Amino acid sequence: MAESLSPSCTPLKHAYDACFNAWFEGYLEPVVASAPALRERRAREKADEYEARCGALWKNYRECVQKAVAEKGLSSMLEQARKDKPLVEPSYPDSEKKD
Protein backbone atom coordinates (compact mmCIF):
# COMPACT_ATOMS: atom_id res chain seq x y z
CA MET A 1 0.00 0.00 0.00
CA ALA A 2 1.20 3.48 -0.82
CA GLU A 3 2.43 5.83 1.89
CA SER A 4 0.67 8.99 2.97
CA LEU A 5 2.31 12.34 2.25
CA SER A 6 2.79 12.59 5.99
CA PRO A 7 4.38 9.56 7.72
CA SER A 8 2.19 10.23 10.77
CA CYS A 9 -0.96 9.56 8.67
CA THR A 10 0.32 6.38 7.02
CA PRO A 11 -0.99 3.91 9.65
CA LEU A 12 -4.44 5.57 9.58
CA LYS A 13 -4.38 5.56 5.79
CA HIS A 14 -3.47 1.86 5.61
CA ALA A 15 -6.29 0.95 7.98
CA TYR A 16 -8.77 2.96 5.91
CA ASP A 17 -7.43 1.69 2.54
CA ALA A 18 -7.72 -1.92 3.69
CA CYS A 19 -11.34 -1.34 4.69
CA PHE A 20 -12.24 0.47 1.47
CA ASN A 21 -10.48 -2.05 -0.78
CA ALA A 22 -12.28 -4.98 0.87
CA TRP A 23 -15.61 -3.19 0.56
CA PHE A 24 -14.96 -2.14 -3.04
CA GLU A 25 -14.16 -5.68 -4.16
CA GLY A 26 -17.62 -6.71 -3.06
CA TYR A 27 -19.25 -3.59 -4.46
CA LEU A 28 -18.93 -3.47 -8.21
CA GLU A 29 -19.77 -7.01 -9.19
CA PRO A 30 -23.27 -7.28 -7.63
CA VAL A 31 -24.21 -3.73 -8.68
CA VAL A 32 -23.12 -4.31 -12.28
CA ALA A 33 -24.88 -7.69 -12.33
CA SER A 34 -28.18 -6.30 -10.93
CA ALA A 35 -31.13 -5.68 -13.20
CA PRO A 36 -31.41 -1.91 -13.82
CA ALA A 37 -34.54 -1.70 -11.66
CA LEU A 38 -32.74 -3.23 -8.67
CA ARG A 39 -29.43 -1.51 -9.23
CA GLU A 40 -30.26 1.67 -7.36
CA ARG A 41 -31.39 -0.25 -4.27
CA ARG A 42 -28.28 -2.42 -4.43
CA ALA A 43 -26.02 0.63 -4.72
CA ARG A 44 -27.75 2.34 -1.79
CA GLU A 45 -27.44 -0.74 0.44
CA LYS A 46 -23.77 -0.99 -0.42
CA ALA A 47 -23.20 2.71 0.24
CA ASP A 48 -24.76 2.29 3.71
CA GLU A 49 -22.57 -0.74 4.31
CA TYR A 50 -19.47 1.29 3.39
CA GLU A 51 -20.45 4.01 5.84
CA ALA A 52 -21.02 1.49 8.64
CA ARG A 53 -17.81 -0.42 8.01
CA CYS A 54 -15.33 2.28 7.03
CA GLY A 55 -16.92 5.56 8.20
CA ALA A 56 -15.01 5.84 11.47
CA LEU A 57 -11.66 4.86 9.88
CA TRP A 58 -12.25 7.45 7.18
CA LYS A 59 -12.94 10.19 9.71
CA ASN A 60 -9.69 9.52 11.56
CA TYR A 61 -7.61 9.38 8.40
CA ARG A 62 -9.26 12.42 6.83
CA GLU A 63 -8.60 14.52 9.91
CA CYS A 64 -4.92 13.59 9.75
CA VAL A 65 -4.53 14.09 6.02
CA GLN A 66 -6.32 17.44 6.02
CA LYS A 67 -3.80 18.71 8.55
CA ALA A 68 -0.92 17.26 6.51
CA VAL A 69 -2.20 18.91 3.31
CA ALA A 70 -2.26 22.26 5.10
CA GLU A 71 1.23 21.74 6.54
CA LYS A 72 2.63 21.02 3.07
CA GLY A 73 1.20 24.35 1.91
CA LEU A 74 -1.21 22.67 -0.50
CA SER A 75 -4.51 24.05 0.83
CA SER A 76 -4.74 27.15 -1.33
CA MET A 77 -3.61 25.31 -4.50
CA LEU A 78 -6.19 22.65 -3.82
CA GLU A 79 -8.89 25.20 -3.20
CA GLN A 80 -8.06 26.94 -6.49
CA ALA A 81 -8.02 23.64 -8.41
CA ARG A 82 -11.42 22.70 -6.97
CA LYS A 83 -12.80 26.08 -7.94
CA ASP A 84 -11.43 25.85 -11.49
CA LYS A 85 -12.50 22.23 -11.98
CA PRO A 86 -15.06 21.00 -9.45
CA LEU A 87 -15.34 17.63 -11.25
CA VAL A 88 -18.40 16.57 -9.33
CA GLU A 89 -19.77 14.22 -11.97
CA PRO A 90 -18.16 11.94 -14.50
CA SER A 91 -17.62 13.54 -17.87
CA TYR A 92 -16.49 11.42 -20.74
CA PRO A 93 -14.05 12.47 -23.45
CA ASP A 94 -16.53 11.23 -26.11
CA SER A 95 -19.45 13.26 -24.87
CA GLU A 96 -17.32 16.35 -24.30
CA LYS A 97 -16.46 16.52 -27.97
CA LYS A 98 -20.15 16.82 -28.81
CA ASP A 99 -20.65 19.89 -26.62
Place this chain on the structure above:
Amino acid sequence: MVHFFSQSFNYDHPWLHVTNGIWHKYPNSRSSHVVSVDVIDRSIDPHSGVVRTERVLGCKQAAPGWVVKLLGGSEDAFVREVSFVDPQTSRTTLISENLSLSQYMTVLEQITYEPSPADRASRTQFRQTAEIQARPMGLIWKAVGERLEAWSAQRFGDNARNGREGFENVLRVLWERKLMVQAEEL
Protein backbone atom coordinates in the same frame (compact mmCIF):
# COMPACT_ATOMS: atom_id res chain seq x y z
CA MET B 1 2.91 25.62 -27.90
CA VAL B 2 1.08 22.71 -26.37
CA HIS B 3 2.42 19.20 -26.13
CA PHE B 4 -0.17 16.49 -26.61
CA PHE B 5 0.25 12.92 -25.56
CA SER B 6 -2.11 10.05 -26.16
CA GLN B 7 -2.05 6.29 -26.08
CA SER B 8 -4.59 3.54 -26.04
CA PHE B 9 -4.31 -0.21 -25.65
CA ASN B 10 -5.98 -3.16 -23.96
CA TYR B 11 -5.31 -4.83 -20.64
CA ASP B 12 -5.91 -8.59 -20.68
CA HIS B 13 -8.17 -8.44 -17.64
CA PRO B 14 -11.88 -7.75 -17.16
CA TRP B 15 -12.95 -4.18 -16.37
CA LEU B 16 -13.97 -5.20 -12.83
CA HIS B 17 -10.48 -6.49 -12.12
CA VAL B 18 -8.71 -3.48 -13.64
CA THR B 19 -10.94 -1.10 -11.68
CA ASN B 20 -10.19 -2.93 -8.42
CA GLY B 21 -6.54 -2.68 -9.39
CA ILE B 22 -6.58 1.12 -9.53
CA TRP B 23 -6.45 1.29 -5.74
CA HIS B 24 -3.44 -1.04 -5.72
CA LYS B 25 -1.45 0.57 -8.54
CA TYR B 26 1.07 2.27 -6.26
CA PRO B 27 3.68 1.55 -5.12
CA ASN B 28 5.12 -0.31 -8.08
CA SER B 29 8.76 -0.45 -9.12
CA ARG B 30 8.05 0.88 -12.63
CA SER B 31 6.41 4.02 -11.25
CA SER B 32 8.88 4.84 -8.51
CA HIS B 33 8.34 8.58 -9.06
CA VAL B 34 5.00 8.30 -7.17
CA VAL B 35 5.94 8.39 -3.51
CA SER B 36 2.63 9.07 -1.77
CA VAL B 37 -1.06 8.61 -2.46
CA ASP B 38 -3.76 10.13 -0.27
CA VAL B 39 -7.52 10.07 -0.51
CA ILE B 40 -8.77 13.53 0.39
CA ASP B 41 -12.44 13.07 -0.48
CA ARG B 42 -14.70 10.19 -1.40
CA SER B 43 -18.41 9.76 -1.96
CA ILE B 44 -20.80 7.13 -3.26
CA ASP B 45 -23.81 8.48 -5.10
CA PRO B 46 -26.84 6.65 -3.62
CA HIS B 47 -28.76 6.91 -6.92
CA SER B 48 -26.22 6.25 -9.63
CA GLY B 49 -23.80 4.18 -7.52
CA VAL B 50 -20.90 6.22 -8.90
CA VAL B 51 -17.87 6.19 -6.59
CA ARG B 52 -16.08 9.55 -6.74
CA THR B 53 -12.60 9.71 -5.26
CA GLU B 54 -10.34 12.71 -4.97
CA ARG B 55 -6.69 11.92 -4.34
CA VAL B 56 -3.43 13.78 -3.97
CA LEU B 57 -0.37 12.04 -5.38
CA GLY B 58 3.11 13.06 -4.36
CA CYS B 59 5.73 12.71 -7.10
CA LYS B 60 9.46 13.09 -6.76
CA GLN B 61 11.65 14.79 -9.36
CA ALA B 62 8.64 16.16 -11.19
CA ALA B 63 10.61 19.27 -12.12
CA PRO B 64 14.15 19.51 -13.46
CA GLY B 65 16.89 20.88 -11.21
CA TRP B 66 17.39 24.01 -13.35
CA VAL B 67 13.72 24.93 -12.93
CA VAL B 68 13.95 24.64 -9.17
CA LYS B 69 17.03 26.90 -9.18
CA LEU B 70 15.34 29.40 -11.46
CA LEU B 71 11.78 29.46 -10.22
CA GLY B 72 12.12 28.12 -6.70
CA GLY B 73 9.91 25.49 -5.14
CA SER B 74 11.04 21.91 -5.00
CA GLU B 75 11.67 18.99 -7.34
CA ASP B 76 8.83 17.18 -5.67
CA ALA B 77 5.34 17.94 -6.83
CA PHE B 78 1.76 17.17 -5.95
CA VAL B 79 -1.00 16.18 -8.34
CA ARG B 80 -4.77 16.27 -7.78
CA GLU B 81 -6.65 13.35 -9.28
CA VAL B 82 -10.42 12.89 -9.41
CA SER B 83 -11.78 9.51 -10.43
CA PHE B 84 -15.25 8.18 -11.12
CA VAL B 85 -16.19 4.52 -11.15
CA ASP B 86 -19.57 4.19 -12.81
CA PRO B 87 -21.17 0.75 -12.38
CA GLN B 88 -24.07 1.66 -14.69
CA THR B 89 -21.93 2.42 -17.71
CA SER B 90 -18.97 0.21 -16.71
CA ARG B 91 -16.66 3.14 -17.12
CA THR B 92 -13.85 4.35 -14.95
CA THR B 93 -12.45 7.81 -15.59
CA LEU B 94 -9.56 9.63 -13.98
CA ILE B 95 -8.69 13.28 -14.47
CA SER B 96 -5.55 14.72 -13.00
CA GLU B 97 -3.76 18.02 -12.93
CA ASN B 98 -0.61 19.30 -11.26
CA LEU B 99 -0.98 21.41 -8.13
CA SER B 100 2.69 22.28 -7.82
CA LEU B 101 4.27 24.66 -10.34
CA SER B 102 0.79 25.35 -11.68
CA GLN B 103 1.61 29.07 -11.94
CA TYR B 104 4.14 28.11 -14.67
CA MET B 105 2.55 25.16 -16.44
CA THR B 106 -0.34 22.73 -16.52
CA VAL B 107 -0.22 18.99 -17.09
CA LEU B 108 -3.78 17.81 -17.60
CA GLU B 109 -4.35 14.09 -17.98
CA GLN B 110 -7.50 12.08 -18.72
CA ILE B 111 -7.77 8.32 -18.50
CA THR B 112 -10.67 6.02 -19.31
CA TYR B 113 -10.98 2.32 -18.61
CA GLU B 114 -13.91 0.47 -20.11
CA PRO B 115 -14.69 -3.04 -21.38
CA SER B 116 -13.01 -3.58 -24.77
CA PRO B 117 -15.65 -3.41 -27.52
CA ALA B 118 -14.28 -6.58 -29.13
CA ASP B 119 -14.14 -8.59 -25.91
CA ARG B 120 -16.20 -6.95 -23.17
CA ALA B 121 -16.03 -9.88 -20.77
CA SER B 122 -12.29 -10.33 -20.47
CA ARG B 123 -10.38 -7.30 -21.76
CA THR B 124 -10.26 -3.63 -20.82
CA GLN B 125 -9.62 -0.72 -23.13
CA PHE B 126 -7.35 1.94 -21.72
CA ARG B 127 -7.27 5.43 -23.21
CA GLN B 128 -5.03 8.21 -22.00
CA THR B 129 -4.61 11.76 -23.20
CA ALA B 130 -2.54 14.57 -21.80
CA GLU B 131 -2.03 18.24 -22.56
CA ILE B 132 1.13 19.85 -21.32
CA GLN B 133 1.29 23.60 -21.61
CA ALA B 134 3.50 26.32 -20.18
CA ARG B 135 1.68 29.43 -19.04
CA PRO B 136 2.48 32.65 -20.90
CA MET B 137 5.41 34.15 -19.01
CA GLY B 138 6.51 37.09 -21.11
CA LEU B 139 9.22 37.28 -23.73
CA ILE B 140 12.30 36.66 -21.59
CA TRP B 141 10.74 33.68 -19.89
CA LYS B 142 9.33 32.22 -23.07
CA ALA B 143 12.39 30.04 -23.65
CA VAL B 144 12.22 28.80 -20.05
CA GLY B 145 8.55 27.91 -20.45
CA GLU B 146 9.21 26.06 -23.67
CA ARG B 147 12.09 24.08 -22.22
CA LEU B 148 10.07 23.21 -19.13
CA GLU B 149 7.18 22.10 -21.33
CA ALA B 150 9.41 19.92 -23.52
CA TRP B 151 11.10 18.39 -20.47
CA SER B 152 7.74 17.62 -18.85
CA ALA B 153 6.30 16.13 -22.04
CA GLN B 154 9.31 13.82 -22.36
CA ARG B 155 9.02 12.78 -18.75
CA PHE B 156 5.27 12.27 -19.01
CA GLY B 157 5.80 9.92 -21.97
CA ASP B 158 8.44 7.91 -20.11
CA ASN B 159 6.23 7.58 -17.05
CA ALA B 160 3.21 6.60 -19.16
CA ARG B 161 5.12 3.80 -20.87
CA ASN B 162 6.55 2.57 -17.58
CA GLY B 163 3.15 2.96 -15.96
CA ARG B 164 1.64 0.42 -18.33
CA GLU B 165 4.25 -2.18 -17.44
CA GLY B 166 3.96 -1.44 -13.72
CA PHE B 167 0.17 -1.67 -13.70
CA GLU B 168 0.27 -4.93 -15.71
CA ASN B 169 2.49 -6.42 -13.00
CA VAL B 170 0.14 -5.21 -10.27
CA LEU B 171 -2.90 -6.66 -12.08
CA ARG B 172 -1.19 -10.02 -12.58
CA VAL B 173 -0.27 -10.30 -8.91
CA LEU B 174 -3.82 -9.37 -7.84
CA TRP B 175 -5.26 -11.91 -10.30
CA GLU B 176 -3.04 -14.70 -8.99
CA ARG B 177 -3.97 -13.79 -5.43
CA LYS B 178 -7.66 -13.90 -6.35
CA LEU B 179 -7.28 -17.35 -7.93
CA MET B 180 -5.46 -18.59 -4.81
CA VAL B 181 -8.24 -17.34 -2.52
CA GLN B 182 -10.84 -18.98 -4.75
CA ALA B 183 -8.88 -22.28 -4.73
CA GLU B 184 -8.68 -22.21 -0.92
CA GLU B 185 -12.40 -21.67 -0.69
CA LEU B 186 -13.14 -24.78 -2.78
